[in-house]
Amino acid sequence: MLPLAAAEEAIGARRVRVDGRVVTEPFAPVQLLANVTLDGVPASLTWRTRVLAFNKLAGLVTHGTDPEGIGTVFEALLLAIPPALRRYGWHAVGRLDRDTTGLLLFTNDERFVAHATRPETHLPKRYRATVGAPITEAQLARLRSGVELDDGPTLPAEARQLGAALVELVLTEGRYHQVKRMLQAVGLPTLALHRQAIGGLECDVGAGEAREVSEAEVSTLLGYASR
Numbered sequence: 001m002l003p004l005a006a007a008e009e010a011i012g013a014r015r016v017r018v019d020g021r022v023v024t025e026p027f028a029p030v031q032l033l034a035n036v037t038l039d040g041v042p043a044s045l046t047w048r049t050r051v052l053a054f055n056k057l058a059g060l061v062t063h064g065t066d067p068e069g070i071g072t073v074f075e076a077l078l079l080a081i082p083p084a085l086r087r088y089g090w091h092a093v094g095r096l097d098r099d100t101t102g103l104l105l106f107t108n109d110e111r112f113v114a115h116a117t118r119p120e121t122h123l124p125k126r127y128r129a130t131v132g133a134p135i136t137e138a139q140l141a142r143l144r145s146g147v148e149l150d151d152g153p154t155l156p157a158e159a160r161q162l163g164a165a166l167v168e169l170v171l172t173e174g175r176y177h178q179v180k181r182m183l184q185a186v187g188l189p190t191l192a193l194h195r196q197a198i199g200g201l202e203c204d205v206g207a208g209e210a211r212e213v214s215e216a217e218v219s220t221l222l223g224y225a226s227r
Contacts, residue, residue, distance in 0.1 A: 015039050049109040049226035050088060051213040054080065055205045056104045056195075062095040070098075077106060080210040093117060094174060102127075102195030103203035105213075115224050116198070122172045123223065126197040127179050128162065129169065131188040135161045139186040143169065147185045151175065154182060168196075199223060 010016050016023045017037045036043045054077055059070045066072050073096075078086050093105035093116045107113060116123055143159035158170035167188065169179055180190045196203050200221035205211050215226050 010038060016043075048215070049112055049218060049224070050085075050107060051093075051109075051112065051218050051222070052077065052081065052085070052090065052106040052210050053201060053203070053205060053213050054104045054106060054210040055203055055207050056096050056101055057208050058099050058101050061098050062092050062104070073104060076208060077210055080208060081212075085212065096195060097177065097180075097193070100193045100195065101207065102193075103198055103201070104195070105198060105201075106210075109226075112218075112224055116222065117174060119173065121223070123199045124158075124170050124172050124197075125174070125195060126168065126170045128194045128196050129167050129179060129183055129188075129190050130192040131165050131167060131183060132191050133165075133188050135165065135167055135188065139188060140167070142186045143182060147182045149175075149178075149181050149185060154178065157182065165191075 007016075011023055011025075014022050014024065015038055017040075019035050054073065056073055057076065060066075060073045060076055061070070062073050064072065064074065073092060074090065077090060088108045090106040090108060091110060091113050093107055093113050096102065096104055105116065115121055140159045140161060143157050146154050146156045148154075154175070155171070155173055158168075160168050162168050167183070169182070171178060175181075179193060183190050194203075201213065201217060213222075218224050218226055
């Protein structure tokens with residue numbers, strides 16, 4: 001496999017063909033079974049699913065641009081990963097609110113995005129919330145049995161108290177502002193929210209830092225067979 005700069009140079013020189021046709025666009029999609037040649041010699045294609053674990057800071061948005069000028073998770077990610085990983089096109093796997101911190105995944109594989117975000121996968125996500133009211137067992141019981149929201153009832157959540165104003169929730173859904181809305185529905189306004197884990201993958205890097213998730217972790221902790 002050519003380094004990125006060499007590949008772009010070869011494409012610019014019209015030395016690369018895909019299924020017999022000259023390629024002129026470096027980022028044109030290529031099917032895995034396509035016949036690719038360089039100077040008439042068959043070139044092998046290599047591909048594997050790559051996943052990054054990023055510990056999102058508060059204030060960043062999970063969009064391509066930030067109208068408020070604070071910054072995006074994509075900008076922060078590029079500062080947190082080595083140059084060799086910056087050449088990939090990274091997709092955010094789901095979203096976190098601007099003021100929510102914690103684990104956010106990125107991938108080069110759109111099929112992994114679908115796997116991790118579709119309801120049928122039931123990939124659990126664990127959150128820790130600092131709340132602005134005393135936590136009672138009755139409130140925890142309501143969260144465990146499901147809460148009625150304006151867009152319908154939620155599935156039951158795992159809920160446990162970690163401190164005087166700290167509660168942990170594990171959800172298998174991903175509705176808009178769901179954690180905050182569930183807590184508000186039982187009388188626990190959210191002051192701060194952190195996503196601690198997705199599937200069996202823990203947020204194990206420092207704030208604003210990232211690491212590549214191994215293929216074994218993608219398979220065993222996130223339930224996805226890398227291609």
